[in-house]
Amino acid sequence: MRIADAIVSVVVAPRCAACEAPLEQPTRGPVCPTCWESILPLTPPLCDRCGDPLPTWRAISVPLARCPRCRRAPRVIDRARAIGAYDGALRAIVHAMKYERRRSLARPLADLMRARGADMLDAASCTVPVPLHSSRLRERGFNQASDLARRLGLPSIAALKRIRATATQTALPAAQRHRNVRDAFALTRHGRAIDGATVVLVDDVSTTGATLEACARVLKRAGAIEVRALTAARVVGGKCDRSDSRS
Numbered sequence: 001m002r003i004a005d006a007i008v009s010v011v012v013a014p015r016c017a018a019c020e021a022p023l024e025q026p027t028r029g030p031v032c033p034t035c036w037e038s039i040l041p042l043t044p045p046l047c048d049r050c051g052d053p054l055p056t057w058r059a060i061s062v063p064l065a066r067c068p069r070c071r072r073a074p075r076v077i078d079r080a081r082a083i084g085a086y087d088g089a090l091r092a093i094v095h096a097m098k099y100e101r102r103r104s105l106a107r108p109l110a111d112l113m114r115a116r117g118a119d120m121l122d123a124a125s126c127t128v129p130v131p132l133h134s135s136r137l138r139e140r141g142f143n144q145a146s147d148l149a150r151r152l153g154l155p156s157i158a159a160l161k162r163i164r165a166t167a168t169q170t171a172l173p174a175a176q177r178h179r180n181v182r183d184a185f186a187l188t189r190h191g192r193a194i195d196g197a198t199v200v201l202v203d204d205v206s207t208t209g210a211t212l213e214a215c216a217r218v219l220k221r222a223g224a225i226e227v228r229a230l231t232a233a234r235v236v237g238g239k240c241d242r243s244d245s246r247s
């Protein structure tokens with residue numbers, strides 16, 4: 001392995017897909033160990049529903065700890081978790097996977113999702129990836145959510161399809177996003193498997209949660225007992241700039 005690394009680093013001089021430092025062990029993947037190690041978990045206490053960090057006092061005073069957003073608007077998703085905040089190295093890694101087509105990053109990301117989202121996967125029946133619209137899928141050639149969902153150690157069922165392109169979503173404020181994606185999803189012919197299941201919805205990034213909620217609504221209508229969400233990253237507080245909210 002050391003010889004292979006030496007040859008690869010001399011011949012192609014690859015750089016870390018996240019921080020662009022030269023890779024000392026390029027055969028270990030396109031992201032350097034420093035970047036992987038810098039991805040911190042969200043610090044508990046977390047909102048019981050959406051996974052946002054809570055101020056410490058709230059977890060002590062409220063038995064079922066929920067963030068202000070989740071208390072304001074009831075959610076269909078029962079529980080949600082992510083590896084960490086959509087920031088720094090994690091954000092760069094998700095970008096590299098999605099927009100620079102570094103699909104090999106799905107495996108180490110999924111490993112981290114399994115490690116930090118173990119309670120989401122525990123006793124669940126299957127994973128369901130958030131689908132891309134067929135035109136987006138054609139353009140990109142792969143769905144990053146499916147790449148992640150397949151590697152989480154549970155059967156992965158393509159139970160959902162996106163029946164409406166929601167490209168304009170990115171320019172909308174949170175409230176309108178919920179309206180915009182409301183009827184964007186439908187069951188596929190694999191949807192029957194969802195009846196009576198505990199489902200883990202999988203996506204790369206959760207922003208406002210509007211997409212995950214819209215998916216969860218379809219799954220619950222199809223008979224899912226519980227819908228959990230596990231994403232690689234989470235935009236804490238539901239705010240991010242437009243360039244990051246493309247699916």
Ligand SMILES: [Zn+2]
Pocket residue numbers: 016017018019020021031032033034035
């Ligand atoms: Zn790096």
Ligand SMILES: [Zn+2]
Pocket residue numbers: 047048049050051052066067068069070
């Ligand atoms: Zn919440």
